[in-house]
Amino acid sequence: MSFQFSHRKATQTLNFLARxxxxxxxxxxxxxxxxxxxxxxxxxxxxxxxxxxxxAMQYGPVPSNTKxxxxxxxxxxxxxxxxxxxxIRPISNYSYRSVAAVxxxxxxxxxxxxxxxxxxxFGRFGRFELAELTHRYRExxxxxxxxxxxxxxxxxxxxxxxxxxxxxxCEPCHSLTKxxxxxxxxGIDDMAAFERSWR
Numbered sequence: 001m002s003f004q005f006s007h008r009k010a011t012q013t014l015n016f017l018a019r020x021x022x023x024x025x026x027x028x029x030x031x032x033x034x035x036x037x038x039x040x041x042x043x044x045x046x047x048x049x050x051x052x053x054x055x056a057m058q059y060g061p062v063p064s065n066t067k068x069x070x071x072x073x074x075x076x077x078x079x080x081x082x083x084x085x086x087x088i089r090p091i092s093n094y095s096y097r098s099v100a101a102v103x104x105x106x107x108x109x110x111x112x113x114x115x116x117x118x119x120x121x122f123g124r125f126g127r128f129e130l131a132e133l134t135h136r137y138r139e140x141x142x143x144x145x146x147x148x149x150x151x152x153x154x155x156x157x158x159x160x161x162x163x164x165x166x167x168x169x170c171e172p173c174h175s176l177t178k179x180x181x182x183x184x185x186x187g188i189d190d191m192a193a194f195e196r197s198w199r
Contacts, residue, residue: 003051003159003191007080008106010050010066013037013115015087018098020119026095027070028059032130035061036173037118039137039162041110043174046184049111054157056143060134061157070096121171133171138164160185 017033018025038048052063068075069084071093076084087103090096104112122130134140139161146155163181166172176184 003048005051005053005065006106007065007069008083008103009111010034010052010063010069011080011084011087012103012106013050014066014070014096015098015100016102016115017119018088018096019102020123024091024095024097026127027067028094029125029127029130030070030096031062031067032060032127032134033118033122034063034066035134036122036171037114038063039173040117041114042159042162043172043176043184044114045110046187048159049107049114054139054159055154056140056147056157057154058147059128059131061137061140062154136170137162137166159188 013034014030017030021029034050034052035054038050038052038054042048050063050066052065055062055064067073069080070088070090072081072084072090087098087100088096089099107115122133125133135144139157142161143155143157146152163176163184165176
């Protein structure tokens with residue numbers, strides 16, 4: 001299942017990260033930081049910041065629609081593309097830059113907390129270091145065997161797996177008790193059931 005994706009939040013999160021990095025940022029680094037912000041927010045507040053569909057890929061978890069925005073890919077709709085171009089622009093196949101101030105109104109206070117936390121905790125790492133860090137989390141490792149066969153290049157991820165505790169010494173992105181983990185998982189299941197009832 002997936003949460004409701006917000007292309008405005010995705011654009012502004014990418015914009016925020018570029019500005020934190022001094023105006024430009026490598027796409028891979030930004031997407032890993034989006035993942036850490038979403039993981040933190042889901043575990044602390046019961047939902048991710050952006051609500052994107054995550055895919056397990058070679059370099060770790062990837063928020064797929066946010067990746068399209070960072071790349072200004074042809075998969076974007078007209079509204080998404082027009083909005084994104086007001087705030088960020090690709091400067092190569094690998095990096096993008098901020099071209100306008102962050103539109104703070106799209107975020108809740110908890111969204112801003114998660115983004116700020118992700119930058120403060122992981123912003124100092126390089127893109128490949130971040131990719132290696134993401135390879136330690138259950139939501140990615142469970143798909144590693146399939147990716148290693150080279151028969152698939154991406155596998156859909158499940159937000160419930162974001163609730164699993166990482167290995168010892170790995171940043172949990174907000175620790176959870178068993179009761180908290182079960183409550184958030186129940187909320188995810190309830191949302192999935194609601195979505196199925198409207199299909």
